[in-house]
Each structure stands twice: as structure tokens, then as C-alpha cells.
Amino acid sequence: MSAGLLLGAMALDAVMGEPRWLWSRVPHPAVLMGRLIGLADIRFNTGPRWHNGVLVVLGLVAGAALLGVVIEALPLGWLWSLIGGAILLAQKSLVQHVQAVADGLRYGVGEGRRAVAMIVGRDTRAMDEPAIARAAIESAAENFSDGVIAPAFWFLVGGLPGILVYKIVNTADSMIGYRTPRHEEFGWAAARLDDVLNWVPARITACLIALAFWSGRAVDVVRQDAGLHRSPNAGWPEAAMAGVLDVALSGPRSYHGQSRDFPWVNGSGERQIGVAEIERAISVLWRVWAVVAACTLVLALF
Template sequence: MIAVACAMVLDAALGEPKWLWDRLPHPAVLMGRAIGWADGRLNNRTYVTGVAVVAVLVWAMICLGAALMAVPGVWVEVIVGAVMLAQRSLVDHVRAVADALRISLGDGRGAVAMIVGRDVSGMDSPAVARAAIESAAENFSDGVIAPLFWFVVAGLPGLLVYKVVNTADSMIGYRTERHEKFGWAAARLDDVLNWVPARLTAGLIRTVAATRAPWRAIRRDAGLHRSPNAGWPEAAMAPALGVALSGPRSYEGTIEDFPWVHGLGRRDAGVADIEAACALLWRAWAVALAAVVAIALVV
């Protein structure tokens, strides 16, 4: 468990060093290549093949994680854990949107396009800020708390399984003609693996917020989201900042009329709100680190 805490601190200190990943492929990139190969070669648009691909990926990560944990010492566990966590890089990317938005709306749109998948060309400044804050909340769950949770629960095998399933969901877990059946297993398993972490993330954000919404309000607003899990961190972040999140947005030229989360909040989110969200993420991360250290001392 001390290795988990050390991995958190190493990730927070170094993030994703550009000099390293310019020379070597990031493990998540290698996972993506394997999933892309399977999608290109094995996707016959059936549930059975999709389930088989996910099963092989999960088994491979369990074996790899077990082999890495068998190496004497804790440094392999610390380094792999730090590589797979994303606290520093997440905050850096979100804060870059605030820095860009200070320069111009165009710069803000360009920066937020790096972290969201929606259309950015028609966004005004509040829409850019909301998108950055939503990405901060969701990715704190997916990129920090969920991998950390499975790292604590099941060591490197748990961490690697989570990362490969989450990567697969982001690549093939869509309800399109090509992926509705082939990506079904990846999407459903990702939902299962994120169920507890998403709610833990909401609890962490609520714990460190100056303004704490009632848990019943967070639960209600989380249910407005199209995902069974992604709505939880957003529903906690919105009242913590006093802003409304989600709402209508454009994907591939089509306006999707999503409901507002914390609809009574301000809709004029700005740079200060992005900075406040980043500060919340660091405070929530500190509480998570303290919890890991406490567990290490007990066990």
C-alpha cells in the first residue's frame, strides 16, 4: 500500500514527462494499438467476438500485472502506478484551457478541443469553461480515482485491467452500427468497474468543497446524465463551484439537448471557475492520498 501512495506522489510531481513519451510509447498507447488492431481485424459486429476480445485483454493484463508484482522490491509497482495515474497531467490540461481563454476565445476553443470530443467552433467563453470543468470532473474519476481504487483493491493486475477496459470503452464502446455489438462488453464492463469509483469521486469532491450540496441533490442530478457513472463527479462539482454544467452542446454538427446539472447555478462560468475546479481536484487528491496512507498504516 505504501507503493500506491508513492505512485500517487510521483505522478503528482512529474506528470507525463514529454521527453520520455516522445521517445517511448506510453503504455496506454500500446493498449490502444492492441484494441485498434482487434477492431480492425476481428470486428465482425457480434457480441461473442467483442466479449472474447475483452476477455483476452483482461486476462493479458492480469498476467502482466502479476508478473510485474513478482519483481523484487516496490519500485516497479511505484513506477507503473505513477505512469497509469493522471492527476498532474489532468490538472495541467484543464488549467491550460484557463490560460488560453485569458488570451482569447479562439485560443480557449483550441485548448478545450484537446480534452473534449464535442464541437468547439460555436462555443462562447462560458461554454468553453463549462466543457473544461466537466472534463476535469469526469476525468478525475476515470483517470485518477478509478485506477487508484483498483490499484488499492487488486494491485497492478487491477490497475492494468481497469486501464485496458477504460481504453477499450473510449475506442469501441459506442452505440454505432460498427461498435454497438462488438463494443458492448467493453462498455458494460467499464460501467461496472467505474460504479464505485464514480460515487467515491463525488464524495471526495463534496468533502473538500466549501459549498456542499445535499447528497440527495447530487444523486438526483447524477441521474440526469446519459452515463450511469459520469454524472456523479459532475453533479458534485457543479454545486461546489455554484455553476450549471452539461446542458445543450453540439456533436458532429448536431445539437444534443442534454439537461443542465445543478440547473439553478450560474451559466456564466469563466476562468476563475476553471481555476477553482483545479484547486478542488488537488484538495480531493490530497484526501485520497491521506486515505491510502491511513490504509497502509492499518494493514
């Protein structure tokens, strides 16, 4: 049943996305997760921080799994699972955010910077057009893995409890999984568990991108450059995307005013990129989404 529900959730997400009329009136589940994690950060990020961080993550995982089980047990539980899955997938919203960068660049670099600042954590004030395009494409690849393939994978594996556990861990990592004095110990468990939950989906994403375009070049770039990324997982979809588009990604950038000299991914690829390459990346997202939907349909039927 999970495959059929996943297919329905994917279709609903692709059509509806995140309607403003709804989420302007009630808080999105991801917002509620964020509030809960924020409260835990305030209350428990003291004393033995590593120990408390582990306990918080265990509590979040147990609570998310229990909530999923309870919802699935309700009357019409399959329907609530389908709706929950659609809400927690992010294909359409990801495409809209990446497209906004391309649309902004059409008006000028300033608008492009403002749009890309909504989806990346690096400094954007000094970005030129190629840097904006690289940031948008990298975000498209990484968030396709984190926001579409990984939640779909865990929904397929564990139903609504599976996707809820994944999303709350991923949200915790995005909030407290940083190597800062405040969060290095407290957020360690969230960051490591997020790495574990994304290990398989990140590699599936890279394979799907290469498969969707039958691209040997993507396979070569993944083999050579996926391990260069500072994340154990994000380099895989990013390298595959770079190979399919034949563009150079990653490279030097600035965080909080400090320049970081990261290695290039597919360094021989095109570096003078812009709107056209961003929109080609969006086409990649939809093509791979279609491949995933087709595979899910086959699973649902057989």
C-alpha cells in the same frame, strides 16, 4: 503493501506527471494498449460482432492481469508496481490539460476553443466562453474519476494487475464503446464492463468532492441531478463539482454537427462562467487529491 505503493505512486505522478522527454522516446503504456485494441478492432470486428467483442475484452483483461502478476513477481517487483501505478494515474496531466483551457481563454475564445478541443469530444467551433468553461469543468470532474480515483481504487484493490485491467478496459471503452454501426455490437462488452468498473469509483469521487468541502449543496445536487446524465457514472462527479462550485453544467451542446438538448446539472447555478471557475475546479482537484492521499496514508500506517 498496496496502500503504501499507491501513496508513492500518487506522489510520483503529482511531481512528474507525464514527462515529454520520456514519452517522446518510448510509447506510453496507454498508447500500447490503444494500438493493441486498434489491431483487435481491425482483425475481429467482423462476423458475429457481439460474440467477438466479448472474447476480445476477456482476452484483454486476462492479458493485462497476467502481465501485472508477472511484473509483481520480478525482482524489485514492488518498485515496478509503484512506477507502473504512477504512470497509469493522471492527476498532474489532467490538471495541466484543464489549466491549458483557462490559459487559452486568457488570450481569447479562439485559443480556449483550441485547448478544450484537446479534452472533449463535442463540437467546439461555435463555443462561447461559458460553454468552453463548462466543457473544461465537466472534463475535469469526469476524468478525475476515470483517470485518478478509479485507477487508484483498483490499484488498492488488486495491485498492479488491478490497475492494468482497469486501464485497458477504460481504453477499450474510449475506442470502441460507441453506439455506432461499426461498434455498437463489437464494443458492447467493453462499454458495459467499463460501466461496472467505474460504478463504485464514480460514487466515491462524488463523496470525496462533497466531503473535502463539507458541502451539503454538493450532496443535494448529486441526489437531484446525478441520474440525469446519459452515463450511469459520469453524472456523479460532475454533479458534485457543480454543487461545490455552484455552477450549472451539462446543458445543450453539439456533437458531429447535431445539437443535443441535454438537461442542466445544477440548473440554478451560475451559467456565465469563465477562467475563474475553471481554476476553482482545478483547486477542487488538488484538494480532493490531498484528501485521498491522507486517507491512503492512514491505510498504509494502520
